Amino acid sequence: MNRLGLTGASGYIGQALCRLAASHGWQVVALGRGAVQGCIEWRPADLRKVPERALLAGLDAVVHLAANTQGDHMGADAEYQFAVALARHAQAQGQCLVYCSSQSADKNAPSAYGRSKFAIETALLSANAIVVRPGMVLGGQPGGLFGALLGLVRQLPILPDLRPRPMLWPVHVDSVAEAFLSAAMQPELGGQIFYAAGGAVSFKELLQALAWRARVSARFAPVPLLALRLPLRVAGRFFGARCSAERLDSLARLPIISAQAQRIPGWSPGTWPQAVLRRRESNRALLEEAAHLCQAAIGARAPLSLLRRYVQHLRVRDNAHALYLPWQLGSPLMLASLDPMSPTRDPALLELRWRQHLMWRLIEVEPTLTDAFLYPAGPPQRLRAVRDVLRAGWRELSARLRRPFAVRRFRSRP
Amino acid sequence: MGTGPAGTSAALALLERGVRVHLLESGAAFASEAPQGSLLDLRFTSTQQWRWQLGPAAPSVGAGNVSPKLRVPAFRTLFDGYAQLNQIDAGAGFHLTGAIAGGGLSNAWGCGVASFDPDELGALADVAAEMRQSYRRVSQRVGLSGASDDALRDYFGLDQHSAPALPLDRLHTQLWERRTRLRAGLDLGRARLAVRAQASAGRQGCNQCGLCLWGCARGAMWSAAMDLAAICAHPLATVEFGAHVTKLEHTGDATLVHVQSAHGTRIIRAQKVLLAAGTIASTRLALAGMKLVNQPIRLQSNPMAAFLLFLPRQFGSTREAASGLAQLSFRLRLQPGAEPCFGNLFSTGAVPMHEFITRMPLSGRAALPLLRSLLPACIVGNVFFAGARSAHEISVNAAGRAQISSRQEPSMREGFQQAHAALSRQFRRLGAWLLPGSFVPGAPGADLHYASTLPIARHPSSRECSLAGQLQGLPGVYLLDGASLPRLPAKAHTLTIMANADRIARGLAVDN
Numbered sequence: 067m068n069r070l071g072l073t074g075a076s077g078y079i080g081q082a083l084c085r086l087a088a089s090h091g092w093q094v095v096a097l098g099r100g101a102v103q104g105c106i107e108w109r110p111a112d113l114r115k116v117p118e119r120a121l122l123a124g125l126d127a128v129v130h131l132a133a134n135t136q137g138d139h140m141g142a143d144a145e146y147q148f149a150v151a152l153a154r155h156a157q158a159q160g161q162c163l164v165y166c167s168s169q170s171a172d173k174n175a176p177s178a179y180g181r182s183k184f185a186i187e188t189a190l191l192s193a194n195a196i197v198v199r200p201g202m203v204l205g206g207q208p209g210g211l212f213g214a215l216l217g218l219v220r221q222l223p224i225l226p227d228l229r230p231r232p233m234l235w236p237v238h239v240d241s242v243a244e245a246f247l248s249a250a251m252q253p254e255l256g257g258q259i260f261y262a263a264g265g266a267v268s269f270k271e272l273l274q275a276l277a278w279r280a281r282v283s284a285r286f287a288p289v290p291l292l293a294l295r296l297p298l299r300v301a302g303r304f305f306g307a308r309c310s311a312e313r314l315d316s317l318a319r320l321p322i323i324s325a326q327a328q329r330i331p332g333w334s335p336g337t338w339p340q341a342v343l344r345r346r347e348s349n350r351a352l353l354e355e356a357a358h359l360c361q362a363a364i365g366a367r368a369p370l371s372l373l374r375r376y377v378q379h380l381r382v383r384d385n386a387h388a389l390y391l392p393w394q395l396g397s398p399l400m401l402a403s404l405d406p407m408s409p410t411r412d413p414a415l416l417e418l419r420w421r422q423h424l425m426w427r428l429i430e431v432e433p434t435l436t437d438a439f440l441y442p443a444g445p446p447q448r449l450r451a452v453r454d455v456l457r458a459g460w461r462e463l464s465a466r467l468r469r470p471f472a473v474r475r476f477r478s479r480p
Numbered sequence: 481m482g483t484g485p486a487g488t489s490a491a492l493a494l495l496e497r498g499v500r501v502h503l504l505e506s507g508a509a510f511a512s513e514a515p516q517g518s519l520l521d522l523r524f525t526s527t528q529q530w531r532w533q534l535g536p537a538a539p540s541v542g543a544g545n546v547s548p549k550l551r552v553p554a555f556r557t558l559f560d561g562y563a564q565l566n567q568i569d570a571g572a573g574f575h576l577t578g579a580i581a582g583g584g585l586s587n588a589w590g591c592g593v594a595s596f597d598p599d600e601l602g603a604l605a606d607v608a609a610e611m612r613q614s615y616r617r618v619s620q621r622v623g624l625s626g627a628s629d630d631a632l633r634d635y636f637g638l639d640q641h642s643a644p645a646l647p648l649d650r651l652h653t654q655l656w657e658r659r660t661r662l663r664a665g666l667d668l669g670r671a672r673l674a675v676r677a678q679a680s681a682g683r684q685g686c687n688q689c690g691l692c693l694w695g696c697a698r699g700a701m702w703s704a705a706m707d708l709a710a711i712c713a714h715p716l717a718t719v720e721f722g723a724h725v726t727k728l729e730h731t732g733d734a735t736l737v738h739v740q741s742a743h744g745t746r747i748i749r750a751q752k753v754l755l756a757a758g759t760i761a762s763t764r765l766a767l768a769g770m771k772l773v774n775q776p777i778r779l780q781s782n783p784m785a786a787f788l789l790f791l792p793r794q795f796g797s798t799r800e801a802a803s804g805l806a807q808l809s810f811r812l813r814l815q816p817g818a819e820p821c822f823g824n825l826f827s828t829g830a831v832p833m834h835e836f837i838t839r840m841p842l843s844g845r846a847a848l849p850l851l852r853s854l855l856p857a858c859i860v861g862n863v864f865f866a867g868a869r870s871a872h873e874i875s876v877n878a879a880g881r882a883q884i885s886s887r888q889e890p891s892m893r894e895g896f897q898q899a900h901a902a903l904s905r906q907f908r909r910l911g912a913w914l915l916p917g918s919f920v921p922g923a924p925g926a927d928l929h930y931a932s933t934l935p936i937a938r939h940p941s942s943r944e945c946s947l948a949g950q951l952q953g954l955p956g957v958y959l960l961d962g963a964s965l966p967r968l969p970a971k972a973h974t975l976t977i978m979a980n981a982d983r984i985a986r987g988l989a990v991d992n
Contacts (some may be wrong), residue, residue, distance in 0.1 A: 403842065440520075
C-alpha cells in the first residue's frame with residue numbers, strides 16, 4: 067500500500083486530501099506539529115525548522131500544503147528553507163513531491179505571500195517537484211478564506227460590490243484534493259506548474275453563491291476598490307497583515323488563469339457553482355430551478371407537487387445537475403427573454419431549452435394552472451381574447467428588449 | 481409474421497377457412513392505458529394527468545416535426561427499440577418509426593380509411609372484384625363511420641359499408657356549411673374513420689371525449705389488437721409473443737424462419753411464410769433472404785405538411801368537447817392530371833398546447849396568452865402528397881442490416897409552396913385563414929406511411945410480388961403489408977393493406 071506524506075494535514079485542503087487519499091487506499095502520514103485524525107502516523111515537523119531526511123523515510127509521495135500565513139519576513143525565510151530541504155530530501159530518495167503554491171505566486175506579486183510562494187516554486191521546480199497553483203478554494207466544511215467569506219456574507223446586511231469587479235477562479239476543495247492526489251501519482255510531471263482552478267467568476271457572483279449557500283438574501287452596494295485602500299492601509303498599521311491593503315491589492319490584481327492553462331492530466335475542476343456548494347446535488351437546487359422555470363413560463367408559483375415532479379423527471383435522466391438559474395440569468399423575466407428558436411449548438415442552451423419544454427409539459431398537466439391555458443366554459447368573450455392578444459404583444463416586446471441583456475448574461479456565465 | 485392490421489386480417493381470413501395459423505409477434509401484447517372521461521373535464525380537475533400525458537420517465541420533449549402521438553408515454557413501449565430490434569439504420573434525413581407490440585401501429589393510428597380506385601390499385605386492379613369483397617369484409621369487421629353524400633364519397637368509396645359521420649364541432653361546422661364556396665381544385669368531405677359511431681360487438685360508440693391522442697378506453701377506435709384478442713382465443717391459432725424473426729432462408733422446398741425469443745434461437749421450417757412485419761422490417765427480411773446486398777430499392781412514403789387555420793368569426797370562443805380525430809377531409813388537386821393531395825382537419829383541443837408553444841417564434845410567456853385566445857378558433861390540418869413524390873431508398877448490407885437513405889425530391893419544395901398557396905386561397909373562401917408561418921413540412925418518413933418496396937406486379941421480377949402476393953425472389957414467402965402495395969396514393973392506405981392481406985390469405989386458403 068502507498069504511503070503519502072502530508073504537511074498541513076490539519077488544514078482546510080489538508081483534511082480533504084487526507085480523506086480522499088485514505089478512500090483511495092493510501093496510508094497518510096501527517097508531517098506537522100500534531101497528530102491528525104485520519105492519518106495513520108504523525109511525524110513531528112515545523113515550518114520554522116529545517117527537516118531531516120528521516121522525515122520522509124518510507125514514503126512514496128509527499129504533498130506539501132503547509133504555509134506561513136502570517137506574512138512576516140522571518141517566517142517566510144524559514145518556510146523557504148523548509149521547502150527547499152524537503153524537496154532535496156524527496157529528490158534524493160526518489161520520492162514525488164507536490165507543492166501547493168498559489169494563484170497569486172509571482173515575482174512582483176503585491177503581497178509578500180505571493181512573492182514568497184513564487185520563490186519557493188522556483189527552487190522546487192529545479193528539484194523536479196510538481197507545483198500546483200490552486201484557484202480560490204471554496205466549498206466543503208467552511209475553513210480558510212472560504213470560511214471567512216461565508217462569515218462575512220452571514221454578518222453583513224449589505225455586501226460590497228467591488229468596482230472594478232475583481233475576477234476569481236473558484237474551485238471546490240474536494241476538486242483540489244483530487245488534483246493533488248492525481249499529481250502525486252504522476253511523478254513524471256515533475257518540474258512543471260499546473261493550475262487547479264475552474265472558470266472565472268466575479269467577486270460579486272461569488273458572494274451571491276455564498277449567500278445562496280448560507281440561505282441569506284444578498285444585497286449589494288457598489289464600493290470602489292480605491293475607497294477601501296486607504297482605510298485598510300491605516301488599519302494594517304494597527305492590526306497587522308490581517309487588515310492590510312495588501313490582501314485587497316492581491317485580490318484586485320490576481321493573475322488571470324486562462325482556459326488553456328496547464329492542468330493535471332486527467333483532472334477536471336467541475337462546473338461553477340458546484341465550487342461553492344455541496345458536491346452531491348441537492349434537491350433544493352433542483353426545486354429552486356423548477357420554481358424559477360415555472361415563474362419564467364407563466365409568471366405564477368408552482369405547487370410543490372409540480373416542482374417535485376420536475377425533479378423526479380430530471381433524476382431519470384443522466385444529466386440531472388442543477389442549472390442555478392437565479393444567478394446564471396437573474397430574474398425569471400430574463401430567462402423568459404431568451405430566444406426560444408435561435409439555432410444553437412451550445413450544449414448548455416440546448417439543455418436549458420429541454421428543461422423549459424419539460425416545464426411547459428408539467429405546467430400544462432397541472433389542474434390548478436389550467437386557467438393559464440384554457441378559458442373556463444362559457445359564452446364567447448371577444449374582449450377577453452383581445453386583451454390576451456395585447457398582453458401577448460406587450461410581453462413579446464418586453465422580452466425582445468431584454469433579450470440582448472439576457473443573452474449577454476447567459477454567455478458570460480463561467 | 482406480425483400482428484398488425486395486415487397480419488391479423490390474413491390470420492382471420494385463414495382461420496375462417498379452417499387453416500391452422502401460427503403467428504409470430506416480436507413484441508408483447510399491447511395493453512392500452514387510455515384515460516377515461518372527457519379531456520376538458522380532466523384538464524381542470526384531474527391531478528393524475530401527468531401519468532398519461534408525460535409518464536414517470538423523462539418524456540421525449542423537443543419540437544421535432546413529428547406527430548405528437550409519438551410523444552405519448554403509453555405508446556413508448558410500442559415504439560422504443562424498433563430500429564435496434566429490426567436492425568434498421570435510418571439516415572439522418574429520414575424519421576423512422578415502427579411498432580413492436582401486438583396490433584402494431586394501429587394501436588396509435590389516426591383511424592383514417594379509404595379504398596383505392598382502379599388507377600390507385602395499380603396491378604391489383606386485375607383483381608378488383610376480389611379486392612372489393614375484401615374491402616367489404618374488412619370494413620364490416622372494423623366498423624367504419626363517416627358516410628356522407630359529399631364530394632369525396634366516390635374518392636373514399638366506402639360509404640356503403642359505413643355508418644353516418646360523427647358530429648362536427650362548431651368550427652368544422654362553419655367550414656362544412658360554406659363548402660359550396662370552394663372553387664375547383666379542393667373538394668371537402670366528411671372524414672371516413674375506423675371508429676364506431678354506435679356501440680356494437682362489445683365496443684362502445686365514440687362520444688367525442690377528445691382523448692383520442694392517448695388511446696380509446698371505449699374501444700370505439702379500431703385497432704388490430706382487438707382482432708388479435710379474438711385470434712388468441714381461436715382454437716386453430718397460436719400466437720407467440722416475443723418471437724422475433726431475424727432471418728429467412730430459402731432451401732429447395734421450404735423456407736427456414738430463424739426465430740429469436742426468450743427461450744433462445746430456433747428455426748421453423750415452413751412451406752408458406754406470410755410476412756406482415758411492417759413494410760421496412762418485412763423488406764429487410766426479404767432483401768436479406770434474397771441475398772440482395774447493397775442493392776437499394778425504392779421506398780415510398782407520403783410527404784406531408786401541417787398547418788393551422790384561424791376562423792375569425794370564432795375568435796373569443798371557449799373550447800368545446802370534440803373528437804380528436806379528423807372531422808373533415810379534403811382532396812387537393814394542384815395540377816390537372818397530377819395525383820391529388822389528401823388532407824384532414826382536426827380540432828386543436830386534443831393537441832397539447834405545449835406542441836404549439838414550442839413551435840412559435842415567440843417567448844413562452846407571450847405565446848401562452850396568444851394561444852389561449854386563438855386556439856379555440858383554430859383548426860389543425862395536414863396534407864399528404866402521393867408516395868411517388870418521395871425519394872427514399874432501402875438496402876441491406878452484408879451484415880443483414882437495413883439502411884434507409886432519404887433525400888428531398890427536387891420538386892417537393894415547389895409542391896409544398898403550391899399546396900400552401902392553394903389551401904390558403906381556398907380556405908379563405910370558407911372564412912378560415914391559414915396562419916403565416918404555420919405551414920410546416922414534416923420530416924421525411926414522419927408520416928409513417930411506408931410502402932411499395934417489393935410491389936405486386938402483373939409480370940413480377942424477382943423483386944416484386946405476384947398477384948397472389950408471393951415474392952418472386954423468395955418462393956414460399958408472401959408479403960401482406962404495405963411492402964407489396966403497387967402504389968401509394970396520398971389517401972389513407974391501411975384499409976387497402978388489410979383488404980389485400982385478406983385477399984391474399986383467402987387465395988392461400990383455397991390453395992391449401
